[in-house]
Amino acid sequence: MKVDxxxxxxxxxxxxxEFDDVSKEKMKFxxxxxxxxxxxxxxxxxxxVEPLVYMSAETNVLREDKVKGEVSQKxxxxxxxxxxxxxxxxxxxxxx
Amino acid sequence: xxIDYNKYETVIGLEIHVQLNTLSKxxxxxxxxxxxxxxxxISPVSLGHPGTLPVANSKVIEYAVRLGIALNCTIRERNxxxxxxxxxxxxxxxxxITQDKTPICDGGFVNVTDKxxxxxxxxxxxxxxxxxxxxxxxxIDPFDSLIDLNRAGVPLLEIVSEPVLRxxxxxxxxxxxxxxxxxxxxxxxxxxxxxxxxxxxxxxxRLKGDTELxxxxxxxxxNSMRNVQKAIELESKRQIGVYENGGEVDQETxxxxxxxxxxxxxxxxxxxxxxxxxxxxxxxxxxxQQDYIKKIKSTLPALxxxxxxxxxxxxxxxxxxxxNLTETKAIALYYDEISNHTKEYKMAANIVMGPLKSHLNxxxxxxxxxxxxxxxxxxxxxLIKDGKIANSxxxxxxxxxxxxxxxxxxxxxxxxxxLIQESDSDALLEFVQQAIAKFPDKAEAYKNGKKNLLGLFxxxxxxxxxxxxxPKVTNQMIREELEK
Numbered sequence: 001m002k003v004d005x006x007x008x009x010x011x012x013x014x015x016x017x018e019f020d021d022v023s024k025e026k027m028k029f030x031x032x033x034x035x036x037x038x039x040x041x042x043x044x045x046x047x048x049v050e051p052l053v054y055m056s057a058e059t060n061v062l063r064e065d066k067v068k069g070e071v072s073q074k075x076x077x078x079x080x081x082x083x084x085x086x087x088x089x090x091x092x093x094x095x096x
Numbered sequence: 097x098x099i100d101y102n103k104y105e106t107v108i109g110l111e112i113h114v115q116l117n118t119l120s121k122x123x124x125x126x127x128x129x130x131x132x133x134x135x136x137x138i139s140p141v142s143l144g145h146p147g148t149l150p151v152a153n154s155k156v157i158e159y160a161v162r163l164g165i166a167l168n169c170t171i172r173e174r175n176x177x178x179x180x181x182x183x184x185x186x187x188x189x190x191x192x193i194t195q196d197k198t199p200i201c202d203g204g205f206v207n208v209t210d211k212x213x214x215x216x217x218x219x220x221x222x223x224x225x226x227x228x229x230x231x232x233x234x235x236i237d238p239f240d241s242l243i244d245l246n247r248a249g250v251p252l253l254e255i256v257s258e259p260v261l262r263x264x265x266x267x268x269x270x271x272x273x274x275x276x277x278x279x280x281x282x283x284x285x286x287x288x289x290x291x292x293x294x295x296x297x298x299x300x301x302r303l304k305g306d307t308e309l310x311x312x313x314x315x316x317x318x319n320s321m322r323n324v325q326k327a328i329e330l331e332s333k334r335q336i337g338v339y340e341n342g343g344e345v346d347q348e349t350x351x352x353x354x355x356x357x358x359x360x361x362x363x364x365x366x367x368x369x370x371x372x373x374x375x376x377x378x379x380x381x382x383x384x385q386q387d388y389i390k391k392i393k394s395t396l397p398a399l400x401x402x403x404x405x406x407x408x409x410x411x412x413x414x415x416x417x418x419x420n421l422t423e424t425k426a427i428a429l430y431y432d433e434i435s436n437h438t439k440e441y442k443m444a445a446n447i448v449m450g451p452l453k454s455h456l457n458x459x460x461x462x463x464x465x466x467x468x469x470x471x472x473x474x475x476x477x478x479l480i481k482d483g484k485i486a487n488s489x490x491x492x493x494x495x496x497x498x499x500x501x502x503x504x505x506x507x508x509x510x511x512x513x514x515l516i517q518e519s520d521s522d523a524l525l526e527f528v529q530q531a532i533a534k535f536p537d538k539a540e541a542y543k544n545g546k547k548n549l550l551g552l553f554x555x556x557x558x559x560x561x562x563x564x565x566x567p568k569v570t571n572q573m574i575r576e577e578l579e580k
Contacts (some may be wrong), residue, residue, distance in 0.1 A: 014370060016183045027188045053176075053375045061380045065155035067120045067127040069139050076245070086134040087233070087242035090185045094234050094241070 001039065003031040099340045104301045106332040107309060108267055109221075109259035109323075112274055113252050114284045115228065116159050120253035122227045123150030123193055123379070130290070134244035142249040143190030149378050152177075156251045157382060159201045159283040160225050161392045163253060166277050166399055167220060169204030171389055176227075177376035180370055185243050185330045186230035194226035194254075196373040200384075206277075207401065208269040210262075218270050221256040228252050253283075259298065259309065264325035264332075270320050271295060276400055282426045288320050295324050300345070301335045318352045327352040331359055338571055364486040370556055403428050410440035419448055425454075426463040430470055435473030440481060447473055449496040469500045475506035484516050517564045521573070522563055524557075528573050531556035542578050551576060 008027050008087040012019055019027055073086070121128055124141035141148045164171045178196035201223035210216040230248035234241050253366060255274060261267050275286040275293060286293050300312040315331050316322045330352075333343045350359040363369075398406075400422040407418035422428045427448065434444045452473075456463060479485045483495060497509050510516050531553045532539050542549045553574045557565050 010370075014181075014372075048537065053376070053377055054380055056380065058380045059383045061151060061155065062154040062382075063125065063151045065118050065120050065153050066125060068125045069141075070126050070137055071139055073133065073136045073370070076135050076143065079143075082240070084242075087244060088185075089237070089240040089242060092239060092241050093185065093232065095326070 001032060001035040003035070007031075031047045099225045099337060101333065101336055103303055104332075104336050104339075105262060105304050106264075107300045107302060107312075107330055108261035108263075109312075110255075110257045110261065110267060110270060111296045111298070111300040112255040112257075113228075114163070114255065114278055114286075114296040116156060116253065116283055117292075118153060118155045118159070118251055120153060121249035122147075122153050122156050122225070123457075125204050125247055126246075126249065128250045130292075130365075131395060132246055135246065135326065138248070139248045142188070144190070145558075150193060152379055152382065156550055157384070159255055160223065160252075160283075160391060161384065161389060162281050162283060162396060163255075163278065164201035164204065165222060165280055165389070165393050166216075167201070167202035167204040167206060167223070167255070169220065169223060171384055172198055172202060173198050173384055174198065175200050175384065177225075177379045178373045179376050180226075180371045182371060184229070184232075185523065186232045186245070186248065188230070188245065188248060192227060193376050193379065195224035199224035200382075206257075206270060206273050208266060208273050211265045211268075216266070219258040219260055220268075221258050223255050223393055226252050226254060228351055231478045259300075259312075261565075262567075264328035267297065267328055268321050268325040270516060271324060272465045275321070276423070276425075278394060280397060280399055282397070282425075285405075297324060297328055297331075299328055299331045299335070299348065301332050301339070309352055311345045313345065313347070313359075314349045315352050315360065315441065316349060318473075319354070323352065325348040326354075326357060327359060330357060334359065374541040395424070397433075398428075400425075400428070401434070407441075411435065411445075413445055417442075417445045417449065421445060424463075429443055432467075433470035434477075437471050438477050440477045443477050443480065443487075444473065447476070447491070447495070455495075455499060465501055465502065470504055472498055472502065479506060479516075480509060483568075485510055486517060486567075489515060489517075489563075514562065514564065517561075517566045521569070524561070524570060524573060525577075527557045527560040527565065527578050528553070528570065530560055531574070532577055539578060547554065550578075553578070 003078065005024065005028075008019065008024055012027075077083045078089060082089040100371045116122075117181075118128055120126060121142060123141055126139050126142050127137045129137060141150060151161050155291045161171055175195065176198045179191040180194050180196070181191045199222040201220075204220040205221070205538040206218045206220065208216055208218055214230075221481045228244040228247050230243055232243055234242050236242055257270065261270060271288075271293075275288075278284040279286045284292055287303070288294070295318055297305060297318070298317045302308070304308050313331060313335065315327050318327045321362055331350065338345050347365045348361055349363040351362040352359050404415075404418045407413045407421060408415060411418075413421070422432050431448050434448070435441055438444055446531065456466060476490055476498065479494075480490050481489055493513070494506070494510055494515055497513060498506055501509060534556060535552065536548050538552060542553075550571070552566070554570060557570050557574065558567075
């Protein structure tokens with residue numbers, strides 16, 4: 001499948017990523033390879049076969065409404081690239 | 097140029113997000129408690145860590161079914177979840193778990209009154225289950241936005257109406273009915289100011305008589321019912337203005353600013369989201385059997401419409417009284433409790449809407465914090481009915497004493513405070529005779545036809561009895577004595 005600039009740009013926007021022209025070309029090449037690889041599945045005749053969504057046939061896997069398993073604030077913030085004692089900090093996403 | 101707004105009609109569909117008051121979140125067991133220190137009610141699941149798995153909260157299903165029954169919806173048998181994908185810092189997984197093609201409730205309706213006071217049925221499209229995102233705070237720090245994930249994963253039900261609302265007023269009425277219901281059902285506190293109920297409006301206008309819908313604008317960020325009404329009125333005028341000036345309304349998302357009472361563009365159609373929904377494979381489907389629905393139905397509290405019809409049809413109250421009494425569940429329950437002790441329904445309604453409500457207002461308390469039992473009110477009603485105390489005196493003087501001493505019987509309170517009016521004829525007769533003896537010339541004048549002197553003797557008896565004489569009985573007795 002042909003992947004054009006427009007598609008790469010659209011996906012980049014949805015993922016909030018930016019590519020320069022060189023990386024964009026590389027992305028297009030990778031995307032095409034991935035899509036061609038997956039397209040292999042189209043060769044299988046799936047007429048009358050229901051799509052498989054779940055790995056098990058279980059239904060109604062529910063839990064009781066009870067509080068448990070919380071982590072401490074310190075642990076919760078541990079992996080954030082930028083933080084203070086209370087919050088995860090991110091670049092400002094809206095103008096004041 | 098003056099614009100003829102009346103040529104147009106406004107078409108509105110609402111999306112109401114109802115935050116459920118479960119103890120734990122919807123797909124993991126973090127607490128949902130409001131107001132905790134930032135990032136303290138979170139876990140690897142709500143943080144979206146790789147390898148974690150969501151497990152659905154049974155209470156959320158129960159609440160959704162409750163709401164669905166109350167709103168006359170069809171409850172879906174096989175429910176699946178879906179991922180709605182978008183990148184935003186307060187959504188750690190990069191997707192929201194929601195329902196796409198299989199909402200738990202289809203159809204349904206809410207009865208409202210339109211602006212002419214006539215009943216109108218507002219049809220619903222669907223109700224589906226989803227999770228809330230975390231909170232982004234943009235106005236504390238000048239350089240960074242701050243993220244608090246306590247709210248991430250808190251359960252929501254999204255109620256979507258058909259585009260059948262025609263004015264801001266109708267929208268207001270619709271939201272207040274929904275809010276009343278979720279409070280009766282005890283699934284949400286319905287507080288729009290604190291964000292536990294949120295509303296987005298899809299608004300378009302068209303010439304009256306047209307059947308096709310024009311481009312719609314989604315308006316967000318209206319944090320009170322009045323603001324929803326105002327934003328709709330404002331946006332509808334804006335759109336009519338655009339058309340009347342020969343323009344086109346773009347399909348876009350606008351933000352409502354309550355302080356300025358204006359809407360401004362948030363997202364144009366070009367920036368519209370592309371959510372790439374797909375089935376959520378980490379949560380197994382939920383099957384809802386008829387037995388389960390029946391069980392939930394049997395546990396539903398009496399709903400406002402039922403109580404309204406009970407009060408108007410069985411108790412003979414006016415629509416106005418019945419509507420007032422059923423406005424909040426706690427008041428309705430209190431009134432209902434009084435009605436178990438007395439058949440004087442109208443008198444009970446007057447006490448609840450009168451002295452009782454003004455007491456609650458004065459003290460700024462809810463009826464839950466009111467410590468006088470409903471049976472005391474029925475004791476008070478009995479005293480009035482037996483002619484032992486006048487209505488106004490009971491409301492003004494006895495009621496405050498009852499509130500102060502909720503453990504004392506009302507009869508005793510009235511006696512101790514000399515509020516029982518004298519209809520005991522011996523005592524009364526004595527007062528009447530004293531009054532007549534005091535003004536022999538006036539008694540003579542009365543006999544000669546000056547009937548308006550009756551008031552003078554009434555006043556005297558009231559003075560002697562310190563206001564406790566039953567006016568009706570006294571009046572009768574004075575006349576009899578004078579005309580002997």
